[in-house]
Amino acid sequence: MIAGAGVAGCTGGPDGGSESASGGTTGTASSADTVKIGVLEDQSGNFALVGDPKHKASMLAIQEINNNGGIGGREIEPVTRDPQSDNQRYQELTRDFINEEDVDVLWAGYSSATREAIRPIINRNEQLYFYTTQYEGGVCDSTTFACGPTARQQLGSVLPYLREEFGPEIYTIAADYNFGQLSADWVRVLADENDAEVVGEEFIPLSESSFGSVINNIQDADPDFVMSMLVGANHTSFYEQKASAGLEVPIGTSTAMAQGYEHRRLDPPAMANIYAGVNYMEEVPTESNTGDGGFADRYYEKYPDAPYLNEEAETNYFTTYMYKQAVEQAGTIEQPEVIEALESGISLGTERAPEAPEGETIELDGATHHVDHHMWVLRADQEHNIEEITNRKIPEQFLSETVGCDLREEDEQTQYTPRDYFEEAE
Amino acid sequence: MVNGLNLAFQFLDSFAFIVLAAAGLAIIFGIMGVINLAHGEFILMGAYGTTLAVTKLGLPLPVAMGVGALVTAGFGLIVERTIISGFVPNWLGQRTIGRDLIDPLYDRLADSMVATFGLSLIMVQGARILFGNSIETVATPLGNVAYGEFSYSTYRVVLAGVSIAILVAVYYLFTRTDYGMRARATIQDEDTAKALGVDTERIYMTTFAVGSGLAGLTGALFAPVLSMQPTLGDQFLVEAFVAVVVGGPSVVLGTALSGGALGLVNATVTNLLDSTTFGRIGLLVVAILALRFLPEGITGFIERIRARRQEGE
Numbered sequence: 001m002i003a004g005a006g007v008a009g010c011t012g013g014p015d016g017g018s019e020s021a022s023g024g025t026t027g028t029a030s031s032a033d034t035v036k037i038g039v040l041e042d043q044s045g046n047f048a049l050v051g052d053p054k055h056k057a058s059m060l061a062i063q064e065i066n067n068n069g070g071i072g073g074r075e076i077e078p079v080t081r082d083p084q085s086d087n088q089r090y091q092e093l094t095r096d097f098i099n100e101e102d103v104d105v106l107w108a109g110y111s112s113a114t115r116e117a118i119r120p121i122i123n124r125n126e127q128l129y130f131y132t133t134q135y136e137g138g139v140c141d142s143t144t145f146a147c148g149p150t151a152r153q154q155l156g157s158v159l160p161y162l163r164e165e166f167g168p169e170i171y172t173i174a175a176d177y178n179f180g181q182l183s184a185d186w187v188r189v190l191a192d193e194n195d196a197e198v199v200g201e202e203f204i205p206l207s208e209s210s211f212g213s214v215i216n217n218i219q220d221a222d223p224d225f226v227m228s229m230l231v232g233a234n235h236t237s238f239y240e241q242k243a244s245a246g247l248e249v250p251i252g253t254s255t256a257m258a259q260g261y262e263h264r265r266l267d268p269p270a271m272a273n274i275y276a277g278v279n280y281m282e283e284v285p286t287e288s289n290t291g292d293g294g295f296a297d298r299y300y301e302k303y304p305d306a307p308y309l310n311e312e313a314e315t316n317y318f319t320t321y322m323y324k325q326a327v328e329q330a331g332t333i334e335q336p337e338v339i340e341a342l343e344s345g346i347s348l349g350t351e352r353a354p355e356a357p358e359g360e361t362i363e364l365d366g367a368t369h370h371v372d373h374h375m376w377v378l379r380a381d382q383e384h385n386i387e388e389i390t391n392r393k394i395p396e397q398f399l400s401e402t403v404g405c406d407l408r409e410e411d412e413q414t415q416y417t418p419r420d421y422f423e424e425a426e
Numbered sequence: 427m428v429n430g431l432n433l434a435f436q437f438l439d440s441f442a443f444i445v446l447a448a449a450g451l452a453i454i455f456g457i458m459g460v461i462n463l464a465h466g467e468f469i470l471m472g473a474y475g476t477t478l479a480v481t482k483l484g485l486p487l488p489v490a491m492g493v494g495a496l497v498t499a500g501f502g503l504i505v506e507r508t509i510i511s512g513f514v515p516n517w518l519g520q521r522t523i524g525r526d527l528i529d530p531l532y533d534r535l536a537d538s539m540v541a542t543f544g545l546s547l548i549m550v551q552g553a554r555i556l557f558g559n560s561i562e563t564v565a566t567p568l569g570n571v572a573y574g575e576f577s578y579s580t581y582r583v584v585l586a587g588v589s590i591a592i593l594v595a596v597y598y599l600f601t602r603t604d605y606g607m608r609a610r611a612t613i614q615d616e617d618t619a620k621a622l623g624v625d626t627e628r629i630y631m632t633t634f635a636v637g638s639g640l641a642g643l644t645g646a647l648f649a650p651v652l653s654m655q656p657t658l659g660d661q662f663l664v665e666a667f668v669a670v671v672v673g674g675p676s677v678v679l680g681t682a683l684s685g686g687a688l689g690l691v692n693a694t695v696t697n698l699l700d701s702t703t704f705g706r707i708g709l710l711v712v713a714i715l716a717l718r719f720l721p722e723g724i725t726g727f728i729e730r731i732r733a734r735r736q737e738g739e
Contacts, residue, residue, distance in 0.1 A: 236653035
């Protein structure tokens with residue numbers, strides 16, 4: 001039951017009372033033999049639907065690590081509050097976690113708007129910070145590790161496939177804020193690279209939930225496929241409405257299904273013929289994910305009533321293990337040393353990175369603080385069953401190849417955008 | 427390129443959305459002088475009631491919609507008795523400490539805002555605790571109308587018809603029935619109405635329940651087209667308040683006219699510029715202009731012209 005966690009909103013500790021609560025650490029002062037991990041993920045408000053699985057997955061990783069002797073012999077002490085999807089509250093809590101709680105590492109935030117709201121605070125305090133949502137890309141920041149897949153990785157997995165399969169004409173619909181705008185720029189860049197063309201583009205306010213005119217515009221443009229970067233609860237109505245209007249064009253997306261599990265929430269066939277380019281969904285068919293005792297099994301064992309295990313939850317999970325590996329390599333929890341260890345390049349096998357197929361790994365790229373993900377194209381059929389179309393490893397490319405960001409050489413706190421480097425994006 | 431049929435369908439869609447969003451609020455705010463900031467959550471209750479009646483009880487959709495509306499009307503009744511009129515707490519107060527605990531919130535605009543805002547927070551979080559971050563959505567019925575390369579969801583068009591039917595029904599209720607006569611008398615001059623034997627307590631109670639029920643019906647009607655999650659009521663609030671304020675004092679005519687005008691602007695701008703963003707901007711600009719130049723709303727303006735003409739005669 002989601003009950004308690006959402007309302008209390010103020011008390012620390014993982015829900016369900018895991019080991020750390022009874023494991024002998026008392027008081028809030030950080031003692032020398034614990035590692036303090038701050039986790040700020042939304043459990044109420046607009047992003048609760050997608051943020052709550054992130055919180056749960058962090059707690060799962062922490063519980064597993066503590067059960068296996070902690071990090072280099074130290075027990076993890078999780079510190080968590082509910083930021084309520086409110087950026088101002090995020091800022092207050094980030095300050096509080098850094099200054100009062102003195103956390104050793106911080107996971108925080110769902111949306112790009114939240115990340116940008118707290119990044120100045122992170123920067124001033126040189127706080128080690130993991131941002132774990134899939135996002136537009138381009139953040140080159142010396143203490144921030146943006147470990148979700150970027151737009152170039154996600155769209156770069158699904159767009160080339162749809163181009164091959166259905167034809168060159170693309171219609172883009174995207175949420176009208178920084179994530180949606182920059183993602184649409186990436187669609188144009190990728191269209192150019194794949195010999196395709198964007199024939200129409202529409203940005204939709206987050207408050208909009210009537211899509212009659214959008215559907216008409218798509219019918220008017222008659223594209224070979226649609227790229228959808230719609231975001232949030234109101235935009236979910238699009239899929240229901242396009243189905244009832246009889247719009248049957250294939251749709252590629254970096255946002256639907258993997259985050260808000262629309263294929264489980266909506267009646268079929270609303271999501272039929274939608275192709276998600278993602279690093280992870282609960283249905284990703286790897287042995288370490290759906291196999292016996294795999295990631296999905298362990299998650300539902302801890303949270304039997306959880307509705308879904310989403311893309312971002314997996315990123316929270318494996319980054320906790322990346323942090324563990326870095327601390328053990330550095331032999332200290334001092335942040336500059338841990339960052340140096342992370343920058344030396346951390347690699348996780350299938351055991352801790354459920355998105356990776358057997359025998360493969362995912363790597364943290366030390367220069368850019370991004371992850372070379374295994375990207376999957378997954379399609380929902382008429383009954384909303386998820387089937388695998390393709391999968392391959394796609395490295396982060398924008399910062400490493402185009403911009404030339406190397407945080408091991410030079411400290412930066414910049415977010416680069418495709419407009420600065422590609423004329424198609426202008 | 428302007429496609430006339432597209433524009434017509436988009437107008438009907440927008441008109442239905444605005445009228446249905448405003449219907450319950452127009453009665454509670456327009457008639458009773460209570461700014462109900464929990465209006466969106468009354469819509470939420472209607473939508474959840476309908477969806478759960480379909481998915482959990484297996485009722486057919488139209489019956490489930492009735493259930494959703496009735497549940498919300500019943501809830502509105504409870505809210506009126508406890509929070510708005512203070513009848514229940516005052517009854518308890520009289521029994522225990524011998525005095526009333528709260529004053530009724532009728533015609534106390536600012537106070538009613540604070541109370542109903544609190545109620546809305548409780549309802550959103552309550553829905554989250556009871557049902558989680560989302561519930562399963564029911565599919566939209568009725569298929570689509572296809573014309574050339576275009577098509578439109580039939581259900582959205584039906585909603586436009588339903589919204590007109592609701593306006594007619596409300597008009598009939600408040601002008602042609604005994605209850606409507608008493609309700610209008612109570613609102614115009616409560617003391618005189620009371621002196622003439624109208625049970626004003628009961629009128630307030632019923633009217634609030636009717637307004638709540640209409641909000642619930644809106645939620646019920648939109649249940650098959652929206653994503654079911656606890657904050658779904660938010661998307662109706664702007665349209666609802668703008669429509670009521672632009673409409674002015676006459677509830678039915680005001681809602682119909684402002685729904686027509688705002689819907690037309692929204693649909694036309696959206697259609698011409700191919701952008702829902704500009705459609706929304708257009709709608710709000712018209713609302714600002716209307717409030718600047720017609721501070722009493724469209725129907726207030728009509729009243730004034732009519733009064734002036736009568737003076738001239």
